[in-house]
Amino acid sequence: MPFFEKAAASATRLAGSTPAIVTAFTLILIWLCTGPVFNYSEAWQLVINTGTTIITFLMVFLIQRAQNKESAAIQLKLNELVASNEHASNRLVSVEDMTEDELKVLKKYYSKLALLSKKEQNLQQSHSIEEAEDIHERKKETKGSKVKVK
Numbered sequence: 001m002p003f004f005e006k007a008a009a010s011a012t013r014l015a016g017s018t019p020a021i022v023t024a025f026t027l028i029l030i031w032l033c034t035g036p037v038f039n040y041s042e043a044w045q046l047v048i049n050t051g052t053t054i055i056t057f058l059m060v061f062l063i064q065r066a067q068n069k070e071s072a073a074i075q076l077k078l079n080e081l082v083a084s085n086e087h088a089s090n091r092l093v094s095v096e097d098m099t100e101d102e103l104k105v106l107k108k109y110y111s112k113l114a115l116l117s118k119k120e121q122n123l124q125q126s127h128s129i130e131e132a133e134d135i136h137e138r139k140k141e142t143k144g145s146k147v148k149v150k
Contacts, residue, residue, distance in 0.1 A: 012066045015059060027051075 001009075014020055031048050038044035075096050082088045095106070 008062060008065055012062050015062060 028048075031044075035044060075094075079093045082092045083090065092106075095103070098106070
């Protein structure tokens with residue numbers, strides 16, 4: 001893992017920790033307590049303004065990096081689930097890379113499915129215990145046929 005990636009991961013973990021919150025709170029209290037000493041001068045105010053601006057600027061990038069990594073991991077997990085399900089459409093693998101127009105077409109498709117399912121008499125009809133048992137049995141049969149013992 002490159003140095004910057006390790007440093008960013010460490011900073012992300014540290015920034016979200018209890019000691020970091022306590023440290024930030026303590027620094028603000030110290031700054032507030034020093035106000036009378038510095039007669040609440042512009043320099044005194046500039047210290048907190050500059051410090052918080054710099055920290056905020058850096059945290060925006062750390063947060064975005066963490067979100068990007070988390071989002072990529074979730075997309076990969078979802079892609080694995082779609083790819084491994086024989087009944088799922090492989091067109092949904094890497095759906096995040098589709099154009100907005102392609103996504104609108106898919107949304108129409110799934111909206112139509114939702115409308116059709118709402119026409120059913122009740123939710124149990126489309127998600128019944130019997131259906132769950134049938135799916136379970138099919139998976140057992142499929143798993144058994146894939147594993148061959150010599």
